Amino acid sequence: MNKSELLVNISEKSGLKKVEAERALNAFIETVTEALAKEEKVQLVGFGTFETRDRKAREGRNPRKPDEVIKIPASKAPVFKAGKTLKEAVNK
Numbered sequence: 001m002n003k004s005e006l007l008v009n010i011s012e013k014s015g016l017k018k019v020e021a022e023r024a025l026n027a028f029i030e031t032v033t034e035a036l037a038k039e040e041k042v043q044l045v046g047f048g049t050f051e052t053r054d055r056k057a058r059e060g061r062n063p064r065k066p067d068e069v070i071k072i073p074a075s076k077a078p079v080f081k082a083g084k085t086l087k088e089a090v091n092k
Helices: 003-014 018-037 084-090
Strands: 042-044 048-055 058-061 069-072 075-082
Touching: 003 018, 018 042, 018 048, 075 084
Parallel strands: none
Antiparallel strands: 042 048, 048 075, 058 069
C-alpha cells in the first residue's frame, strides 16, 4: 500500500474528505518526525512505539572495492516496535 492508497482508506473509514485525510496524515508524520528528532518516544498503546536508537561507529567494506575498509560514523536510527494488539492482528 502506498501513501495515496492509504489516504483513500483513511478517508473512507473516517468519513473525512481526501484532502482532510492527507492533512491529518501529514500532521501525524511531521509530529512523529519532530518528536524523534528531539529523541522522544511516540507510544501508541496497542499499535506500537516509534523511537530512536544510537548506532556506534564501525568499520565496513566498500562494496565496489572489497579490499578497502571504510569508517562508518556513529548515527541515530529511527525504529518502530510493534505493540501487542498489532502483533496479534497480524498473526491471526
